[in-house]
Amino acid sequence: MKHPMLKYMKETGPCGDRLPTILCPGCGAGQVLNYTLHAVDQIIKEDKIAKERFLFISGIGCSSRLTTHYLNFDSAWTLHGRAPAVATGALLANPEFKIILFTGDGDVGAIGGNHFIHVCRRNLDMTILCMNNALYGMTGGQVAPTTPRGDYTTTTPYGNVENSFVLCKLAEVAGASYVARWTTAHPQQAIRSIKHGIRKKGTSFIEILSQCPVHAKKSAVEILRSYKTKTVKAKNAEKGDNRIPIGEFLDIEQPEWFESFQKIIDSFASEERKDQNE
Amino acid sequence: MSNSHMLRPGSYYFQGNEACIEGAIMAGSRVYAGYPITPATEVMEAAARRFPQVGGRFIQMEDEISSACLLIGASWGGAKALTGTSSPGFSLMQEAISFGIISETPFVIVDVQRPGPGQGYITSGQEDVMQARWGHHGEGSLIALAPSSVQEMFDFTILAFNYAEQWRTPVILLADETVGHMRKRLKIPPLGEINIVNRKKPQEMGIRPEDYLPFGGSEVPLMANWGEGYNVNVVGLVHQPDGHVTRYSPELDYQCIDRKLRKIEDNVDKIAKIDTRFMADIEHLIICYGTPSRTALEAVMEAREEKGVPIGYLRLITLWPFPEGMLRKLIPQVDTIFVPEMNLGMMMHPIREALRDKAKRFVSIPSMGTLHSPDLILSKIYEELRK
Amino acid sequence: MKRYEIRIAGFGGQGVVTIGRILGTTISMYEGKNSVNTQSYGPESRGGACRSEVVISDGEIFYPRVRMADILVALSQVALDTYIADLKKGGILIVDPGAVESVPDRKDITIFRVPTMEIAQKVGGVKFQNMIALGALSTQMDWVSQASFERGISEGVPSKTITVNLEAFRKGREYGKNQSEKRKG
Numbered sequence: 001m002k003h004p005m006l007k008y009m010k011e012t013g014p015c016g017d018r019l020p021t022i023l024c025p026g027c028g029a030g031q032v033l034n035y036t037l038h039a040v041d042q043i044i045k046e047d048k049i050a051k052e053r054f055l056f057i058s059g060i061g062c063s064s065r066l067t068t069h070y071l072n073f074d075s076a077w078t079l080h081g082r083a084p085a086v087a088t089g090a091l092l093a094n095p096e097f098k099i100i101l102f103t104g105d106g107d108v109g110a111i112g113g114n115h116f117i118h119v120c121r122r123n124l125d126m127t128i129l130c131m132n133n134a135l136y137g138m139t140g141g142q143v144a145p146t147t148p149r150g151d152y153t154t155t156t157p158y159g160n161v162e163n164s165f166v167l168c169k170l171a172e173v174a175g176a177s178y179v180a181r182w183t184t185a186h187p188q189q190a191i192r193s194i195k196h197g198i199r200k201k202g203t204s205f206i207e208i209l210s211q212c213p214v215h216a217k218k219s220a221v222e223i224l225r226s227y228k229t230k231t232v233k234a235k236n237a238e239k240g241d242n243r244i245p246i247g248e249f250l251d252i253e254q255p256e257w258f259e260s261f262q263k264i265i266d267s268f269a270s271e272e273r274k275d276q277n278e
Numbered sequence: 279m280s281n282s283h284m285l286r287p288g289s290y291y292f293q294g295n296e297a298c299i300e301g302a303i304m305a306g307s308r309v310y311a312g313y314p315i316t317p318a319t320e321v322m323e324a325a326a327r328r329f330p331q332v333g334g335r336f337i338q339m340e341d342e343i344s345s346a347c348l349l350i351g352a353s354w355g356g357a358k359a360l361t362g363t364s365s366p367g368f369s370l371m372q373e374a375i376s377f378g379i380i381s382e383t384p385f386v387i388v389d390v391q392r393p394g395p396g397q398g399y400i401t402s403g404q405e406d407v408m409q410a411r412w413g414h415h416g417e418g419s420l421i422a423l424a425p426s427s428v429q430e431m432f433d434f435t436i437l438a439f440n441y442a443e444q445w446r447t448p449v450i451l452l453a454d455e456t457v458g459h460m461r462k463r464l465k466i467p468p469l470g471e472i473n474i475v476n477r478k479k480p481q482e483m484g485i486r487p488e489d490y491l492p493f494g495g496s497e498v499p500l501m502a503n504w505g506e507g508y509n510v511n512v513v514g515l516v517h518q519p520d521g522h523v524t525r526y527s528p529e530l531d532y533q534c535i536d537r538k539l540r541k542i543e544d545n546v547d548k549i550a551k552i553d554t555r556f557m558a559d560i561e562h563l564i565i566c567y568g569t570p571s572r573t574a575l576e577a578v579m580e581a582r583e584e585k586g587v588p589i590g591y592l593r594l595i596t597l598w599p600f601p602e603g604m605l606r607k608l609i610p611q612v613d614t615i616f617v618p619e620m621n622l623g624m625m626m627h628p629i630r631e632a633l634r635d636k637a638k639r640f641v642s643i644p645s646m647g648t649l650h651s652p653d654l655i656l657s658k659i660y661e662e663l664r665k
Numbered sequence: 666m667k668r669y670e671i672r673i674a675g676f677g678g679q680g681v682v683t684i685g686r687i688l689g690t691t692i693s694m695y696e697g698k699n700s701v702n703t704q705s706y707g708p709e710s711r712g713g714a715c716r717s718e719v720v721i722s723d724g725e726i727f728y729p730r731v732r733m734a735d736i737l738v739a740l741s742q743v744a745l746d747t748y749i750a751d752l753k754k755g756g757i758l759i760v761d762p763g764a765v766e767s768v769p770d771r772k773d774i775t776i777f778r779v780p781t782m783e784i785a786q787k788v789g790g791v792k793f794q795n796m797i798a799l800g801a802l803s804t805q806m807d808w809v810s811q812a813s814f815e816r817g818i819s820e821g822v823p824s825k826t827i828t829v830n831l832e833a834f835r836k837g838r839e840y841g842k843n844q845s846e847k848r849k850g
Contacts, residue, residue, distance in 0.1 A: 018524075055504050075510075076350070076513075085347035089355060093355025115340065265333055291690045579727075
């Protein structure tokens with residue numbers, strides 16, 4: 001029996017099989033890909049949006065490996081941290097694209113931080129899916145801006161002495177319209193959230209805590225369990241609760257970039273019509 | 279595409295930087311992204327005013343890095359896109375240029391050069407001419423043009439887009455502060471008289487999505503855009519013709535990258551443009567490019583008229599790919615080759631390498647931070663001739 | 666006309682670049698001659714040396730900058746000191762005596778002292794000194810019509826300021842004409 005999302009993936013290519021993915025056993029990124037494809041599938045069916053309108057763009061990192069190589073969609077596997085800029089370019093060429101950015105906590109929180117801030121500030125219409133494993137996985141497990149204080153990584157062999165970036169708060173303050181955090185252990189909520197984010201006009205930032213069993217040196221099952229026990233729905237959290245808040249943190253309506261800019265373009269077009277009528 | 283705000287054919291008094299944007303609009307460009315930097319800011323401000331008027335989109339990005347990366351997305355999204363910057367910003371764009379080369383993405387970068395290195399200053403320079411060719415990490419080539427007038431800022435921007443589309447490559451317009459800020463009458467021809475080249479698409483050749491090779495199939499691969507049902511995968515790793523990046527091997531690497539290099543370098547005779555004057559019976563030659571060509575021409579004419587010096591004039595309009603073969607055909611045996619540059623001698627290197635046996639002496643005429651005056655070039659010529 | 670070279674120099678903020686641009690536009694667009702206008706200035710918006718040059722020709726212009734000026738307009742001492750040596754024999758110097766302490770002793774040029782800052786105060790403020798200077802300069806270029814100059818000004822300044830700029834230009838032109846008359850008489 002075939003996995004229902006395989007229809008969106010490249011099973012084989014001229015150079016042999018593309019599946020299974022290169023992801024390590026137990027990696028959370030595969031789950032996020034699955035949830036995303038479910039969300040996209042539902043939108044295609046329910047909203048009758050053409051598959052051609054979807055565009056997957058990624059940066060560099062394990063999470064970013066999931067686009068061009070495996071997906072049967074238009075896609076780009078770009079530069080470390082620069083996916084938001086490439087996505088902005090695609091939208092400037094054609095605002096009809098439904099763009100999903102696959103990125104990781106290092107890609108979007110370190111080298112890509114500035115571009116991430118400004119996409120949110122501009123409230124450009126795209127959905128940023130950040131797979132947060134709180135370290136740099138592809139290169140062997142170095143500390144990332146999201147690594148908790150005190151954690152041991154290959155570049156913090158004596159413990160991390162820095163604060164951990166709360167990317168959701170950054171997205172909110174920078175100006176995004178929809179901000180949410182889930183984990184790979186919350187499939188239904190994640191799918192609903194991603195669907196909402198794609199449908200919503202403006203910048204949607206969805207952080208998914210995603211396990212890297214290899215570098216966390218724990219089993220995937222252990223980490224998934226902790227995603228259930230060490231998180232709390234934000235609206236249920238009481239003061240002093242140290243668990244990680246999850247849920248939808250922000251969902252507002254505000255002007256989206258292209259809607260605003262289009263008014264400027266239209267003002268010149270209507271000038272033209274005035275001239276022609278005179 | 280709104281046409282009523284496109285400039286009607288005629289004469290206009292424009293600054294070079296502004297003329298560049300009018301050229302871009304004529305070529306069909308409708309996406310501009312940039313970041314302010316002296317002396318290129320006027321390019322961006324002209325785009326901010328003009329692009330929305332013609333139905334295009336303009337965005338000021340948070341830095342030059344994202345400005346250049348944006349061009350990649352815009353190009354694959356179907357648009358002709360450009361950015362304008364100066365030398366320090368050009369350094370930041372090398373990463374995107376590198377990606378543009380391996381992914382064979384057409385876009386245009388206008389570099390209004392200023393002195394360097396570092397912040398240097400805000401006047402004129404030609405210190406990026408090597409960076410344009412060799413600044414991106416990795417192999418691969420690209421095309422670079424050197425305008426010397428307001429008219430050429432217009433004409434060569436159109437040519438840059440044509441080359442970008444025809445050869446599926448980033449193209450650099452190497453201007454400088456003098457030509458960027460210079461004002462002169464610009465002649466805009468009727469749109470129908472302007473030659474505009476667009477990327478060749480697989481749809482035009484009847485090639486179906488399942489058979490389409492984004493990085494193969496011909497010397498310059500056909501280019502489908504996102505949103506056309508071709509499932510186009512744009513990648514930056516060494517790849518197969520279909521974009522597949524697994525099964526790396528040194529053989530694959532060589533084939534993949536060598537084709538991209540040859541695509542430009544083997545076609546130098548089709549791409550390179552050279553202007554020559556007074557080449558008959560010469561004993562000396564000036565080889566120049568960009569704005570100093572104007573001074574060089576003034577100096578050559580004066581040396582010939584007033585002192586009877588048998589000196590010729592050769593201007594490189596395209597700097598890269600470097601037209602070694604063409605130069606060797608055009609240039610006879612001479613005594614001295616003079617190369618005026620607004621740097622300490624950069625194009626002198628490929629010139630000397632290509633023409634080593636064609637001249638007894640190669641003499642650099644540097645001018646840092648400002649355009650050469652005719653007296654500077656003439657005094658150097660007369661000084662060398664006295665030896 | 667083979668090459669006619671005009672250089673205007675002063676401080677940033679005096680409007681040197683503006684009048685160079687208007688001069689270039691006027692000649693290129695309304696007088697049918699070729700002209701190239703270049704300028705150089707420092708990064709400061711105010712202060713700092715500033716220079717605008719216009720090279721005019723009936724034919725093609727190659728070297729776009731001034732080699733030896735036919736006319737030099739100097740609105741500061743530094744500008745005058747820097748560029749006086751590059752003014753041709755028989756050339757014209759227009760200088761604001763209020764801005765310079767000493768004018769170099771050159772017998773081979775014609776010197777017009779035009780108090781641009783003083784006259785500008787009567788029109789609307791010292792910021793119009795550049796138009797006074799342009800007015801005075803225009804009297805030395807009788808091969809360009811007043812109508813052309815005024816069209817260049819009208820199209821080269823913000824629409825709300827056209828009237829006052831034209832008034833300043835005319836005052837400068839009037840002063841320049843009087844100076845010329847005095848010399849002849």
